[in-house]
Amino acid sequence: QFPRACVTPEGLGSAQCCPSPSALESDPCGARSGRGRCVDVRADARAHGPQYPYDGRDDRERWPRRFFTRTCRCSGNFGGFDCGGCAHGFTGDACERRVPVVRRNVMQLRAEEKRAFVNALDQAKRVPHPHIVIAPRRYSEMLAPDNSTTHFQNISIYNLFVWTHYYSVSKTFLGAGQDSFGGVDFSHEGPGFLTWHRYHLLQLERDMQDMLGDPSFALPYWNFAIGGSECDICTDDLMGARSSFDSSSISSNSVFSRWRVICESVEEYDTLGTICNSSESSPIRRNPAGNVARPMVQRLPEPQDVAACLELTAFDSPPFYSTSSDSFRNSIEGYSAPQGNYDPAVRSLHNLAHLFLNGTGGQTHLSPNDPIFVLLHTFTDAVFDEWLRRHSPDASIYPLENTPIGHNREFNMVPFWPPVTNAEMFVTAAENLGYSYEAEWPARPLTPTQIVTVAVVTALIVVAIIFAASTCAVRSRAYRTEGRQPLLGDQHQRYDDQDRTQSVV
Numbered sequence: 001q002f003p004r005a006c007v008t009p010e011g012l013g014s015a016q017c018c019p020s021p022s023a024l025e026s027d028p029c030g031a032r033s034g035r036g037r038c039v040d041v042r043a044d045a046r047a048h049g050p051q052y053p054y055d056g057r058d059d060r061e062r063w064p065r066r067f068f069t070r071t072c073r074c075s076g077n078f079g080g081f082d083c084g085g086c087a088h089g090f091t092g093d094a095c096e097r098r099v100p101v102v103r104r105n106v107m108q109l110r111a112e113e114k115r116a117f118v119n120a121l122d123q124a125k126r127v128p129h130p131h132i133v134i135a136p137r138r139y140s141e142m143l144a145p146d147n148s149t150t151h152f153q154n155i156s157i158y159n160l161f162v163w164t165h166y167y168s169v170s171k172t173f174l175g176a177g178q179d180s181f182g183g184v185d186f187s188h189e190g191p192g193f194l195t196w197h198r199y200h201l202l203q204l205e206r207d208m209q210d211m212l213g214d215p216s217f218a219l220p221y222w223n224f225a226i227g228g229s230e231c232d233i234c235t236d237d238l239m240g241a242r243s244s245f246d247s248s249s250i251s252s253n254s255v256f257s258r259w260r261v262i263c264e265s266v267e268e269y270d271t272l273g274t275i276c277n278s279s280e281s282s283p284i285r286r287n288p289a290g291n292v293a294r295p296m297v298q299r300l301p302e303p304q305d306v307a308a309c310l311e312l313t314a315f316d317s318p319p320f321y322s323t324s325s326d327s328f329r330n331s332i333e334g335y336s337a338p339q340g341n342y343d344p345a346v347r348s349l350h351n352l353a354h355l356f357l358n359g360t361g362g363q364t365h366l367s368p369n370d371p372i373f374v375l376l377h378t379f380t381d382a383v384f385d386e387w388l389r390r391h392s393p394d395a396s397i398y399p400l401e402n403t404p405i406g407h408n409r410e411f412n413m414v415p416f417w418p419p420v421t422n423a424e425m426f427v428t429a430a431e432n433l434g435y436s437y438e439a440e441w442p443a444r445p446l447t448p449t450q451i452v453t454v455a456v457v458t459a460l461i462v463v464a465i466i467f468a469a470s471t472c473a474v475r476s477r478a479y480r481t482e483g484r485q486p487l488l489g490d491q492h493q494r495y496d497d498q499d500r501t502q503s504v505v
């Protein structure tokens with residue numbers, strides 16, 4: 001995905017993407033007005049993990065230098081591919097104003113807010129992206145033979161969101177007649193899973209803010225950690241109810257029943273070496289809790305699963321992969337248990353929520369075609385943000401090298417533009433990215449020390465009660481044999497006692 005202004009034969013030939021914010025004059029990156037500068041693109045060259053054994057076979061290696069080696073770096077609060085816009089969380093001509101973008105629980109939106117959100121998604125599905133185009137061909141086939149045109153296509157705002165996720169998980173084409181290599185994933189099964197999906201959502205939210213002309217527009221989230229087998233957001237006023245005629249389709253009362261998916265022809269891409277394009281094909285398939293062949297994925301994650309993964313102290317752990325144990329990232333992604341232990345049979349939290357949808361949303365190359373993907377990932381990002389707030393990790397906690405290709409700290413996340421690294425997303429959202437979550441979190445499980453303390457205090461209270469009760473019992477028994485305390489209402493009795501007591505005193 002690149003700006004339309006950059007994918008001309010000259011642009012690709014020069015490998016420079018430094019457009020001018022104003023169409024009226026040549027002012028690359030708005031340098032004259034101090035908005036930015038055209039600089040060399042720095043690409044991570046550190047070692048990556050053993051999962052990807054090739055070198056120079058995939059356009060995504062050292063992203064984005066296969067395509068462009070110079071691009072805009074914006075200063076201050078300016079942003080965008082030509083620095084003509086603002087960084088996330090800022091607005092105004094000089095990007096001087098902060099905008100409160102608050103992501104809320106979708107179930108707590110008022111009816112008109114739900115309707116507005118559904119309509120905004122449907123508009124984004126139809127409106128072409130104003131600046132970005134996609135390449136349905138690999139670099140080597142991008143220029144037409146006469147070098148006069150290039151194979152790029154317009155794409156809608158929402159379908160771009162689908163395409164970027166597909167491009168990040170697509171296989172490495174090794175040539176006609178050879179199987180494409182599938183052991184590569186630039187957005188899953190590694191520490192970049194959370195940072196990649198965070199930017200993926202940020203780009204969609206920004207594109208929809210621009211489309212609506214509302215810089216405060218926020219994506220809501222779906223708390224999918226509710227247990228049970230009911231998809232509470234699968235209603236016609238939200239993401240669409242189940243069709244009463246076909247349990248794997250969306251009700252025709254929902255606009256999403258009229259959506260058509262992209263990136264479905266994976267066999268063609270893998271055999272011909274082409275790339276998903278913007279043509280749409282079949283309806284969304286969704287059958288929540290309907291996968292009877294996999295009982296494990298017929299129930300949603302539980303609230304305590306979120307509480308448990310938030311207690312894991314290590315962000316990630318070697319081999320920084322889907323086999324890692326005691327890794328917050330591998331637990332929230334869902335390849336290891338919420339408590340941290342890796343088990344190949346486990347699917348928890350984010351992965352379980354995907355698989356629970358049992359259709360388009362559960363297939364990695366297609367999943368964002370189901371708009372539930374947006375809400376599933378804003379909640380996943382909310383848990384990520386809560387972990388960052390509780391554990392306040394230093395930037396160095398994110399692995400610098402030897403992670404699966406695309407997941408190193410300084411790797412520019414594939415295929416986002418302008419280039420953005422995993423490190424830039426490894427920060428708390430409110431203070432650094434201009435958005436926050438309105439969320440409550442399950443009570444934190446007690447630490448062992450706290451459990452011991454509570455036990456000791458409880459024991460002391462019990463002992464004190466027993467001691468008090470026994471003292472009282474002894475006293476009242478002693479009285480019953482020697483002295484008698486007046487029972488309430490027993491006046492005659494009292495005079496006797498008083499005489500006696502006085503005489504004793």
Ligand SMILES: O=C(O)c1cc2cc(O)c(O)cc2[nH]1
Pocket residue numbers: 188347351352354355361362363364365367368
């Ligand atoms: O099988 C899984 O664990 C699985 C499916 C799936 C789909 C998807 O879009 C993801 O982002 C992850 C994922 N994991």
Ligand SMILES: [Cu+2]
Pocket residue numbers: 354367
């Ligand atoms: Cu996902």
